[in-house]
Amino acid sequence: MTRVGIPRALSYYRYFPLWETFLEECGVEIVRSDPTNKLILEKGVSHSVDDICLPVKCYFGHVLDLNEKADYILVERILSPERNLENGFTCPKLMALLDMVKHGLEIKPKILEFCLDSRKHPLTRAIGRIAKSLGIPKRRALNSMKAAIERQKLYESKLTRMDVSIEKRNCQSGKNEEIPLTAQASDLFPRQEDARSEMRKPCAKVTSHPYCQPKRDLKIAVVGHEYLIFDKFLSHDICGKLERLGATVYTSSALPEEIIEKEIMKYEDISWVYERDLVGAASYFLSSGIVDGVIFVVCFACGPDSITMEIINREICPKNRPPVMTIVIDEHTGDAGVLTRLEAFCDMVRRG
Ligand code: SF4
Structure with a gap:
């Protein structure tokens, strides 16, 4: 064959x-x-x-x-x-x-x-x-x-389904609800070892990990290219680390196109399709009030990301926007350094 x-x-x-x-x-x-x-x-x-x-x-x-x-x-x-x-x-x-x-x-x-x-x-x-x-x-x-x-259509619709519910629920109840956006689409990949499915399953060893927090009291959005944030090795498992630090993780790639398109209308036209998604997602997370903090994960030597970050930092400045951190990753980035920054960020968010 x-x-x-x-x-x-x-x-x-x-x-x-x-x-x-x-x-x-x-x-x-x-x-x-x-x-x-x-x-x-x-x-x-x-x-x-x-x-x-x-x-x-x-x-x-x-x-x-x-x-x-x-x-x-x-x-x-x-x-x-x-x-x-x-x-x-x-x-x-x-x-x-x-x-x-x-x-x-x-x-x-x-x-x-x-x-x-x-x-x-x-x-x-x-x-x-x-x-x-x-x-x-x-x-x-x-x-x-x-x-x-x-x-493919079924997969994409399942990926985005929960984000829509968040918006609807927030509109109806006026408050945020605990819906982990990392718990989606696991039924669509037949093989369990698939990276995206893995990202969406709770970490099995979560309670035995040395820096594990007993409860999830934070909501953190992670904004970045899916091929970076869903690759555990490349991203130093930022989403998994955040979960172990007590955060429910919301990812940019699961936001539906309607939300992205609505947000992106507020800014100058961006021709890079994937960067439009990141700016739209950043705008949504920074202004909707559904998260306590936003982390941007970008790659060193990415031309479009260097511009996207400037647009986000200069133009998306809603009042009372949640704390923001940018993590730039390259092949020399160390796991301990990433963990230290995430711990410091979660600490800062908790202290308000
Ligand atoms: S340059 Fe940036 S947008 Fe292009 S492939 Fe690399 S990370 Fe992705």
Whole structure:
């Protein structure tokens, strides 16, 4: 059976249900790279130039991890994800990712291209190209495509469902309610080890951890790219650490598009699609009063993030906004340093 490798990085956190369903329905075996670890990151760092951002370096490591494990590796080139935006596009590094992998890495498996530019072509075309490269008969490809798109939609709707309830409940009751946004969508991934599912399960060892707080008395929003905050190794498990420090964690990636679009109207047009989401989420969390504090997680060497942070710091200044902290992560960031900053932040929020 043909084996297709999927790197566990970048759009894996967005499109994995689509890819998995489509390929499995086509009778193809899927092999995922291991969850990010020291070796994968070191491989990625040593095969990339210094000024590339951490998630892309990490992606290289995942591609190399699949070198001996698959016949094909699915590599993405996402210019414009599925949105109703005329001028929305991703960052230059994501646009050039396919070329960087093709020309920068020596790998045995063939490359399977997932090229998505929804301003010009629908998602079905991106999937159709995969089917063509794998020689899947048209009828089977069409049926698989239908199933894959349905599952992706279901996944996305489940991801955002709880945030909508928060808004509604706050409007109705006038107070905040305890709804952990990290407890979603675990039923949608069939394999338990999936990173996003893991993030959404309570930590099993929570009560035995040395810095564990007995109760959750804080609500903290974590705003950042999903491929960073849902990768436990890369993000130093910021969400898990916050939970152990007594916080209920709310993540930016689970906010529904309607909320983001409503918030983003308040600011100058931002063309980077993923950065629009971050600014919209930051604006919502800073002004809605549903959280006690907001943490921005950004990568060193991320061009769009450096601008997004300025927009957030200069333009989103509602009265009585909750405390804010920015954590910049690169390959040299240490776990103890991240924990110290989170402890200090939670302490500050508790003291008011
Ligand atoms: S948006 Fe930033 S972190 Fe993401 S791929 Fe582009 S440069 Fe890297």
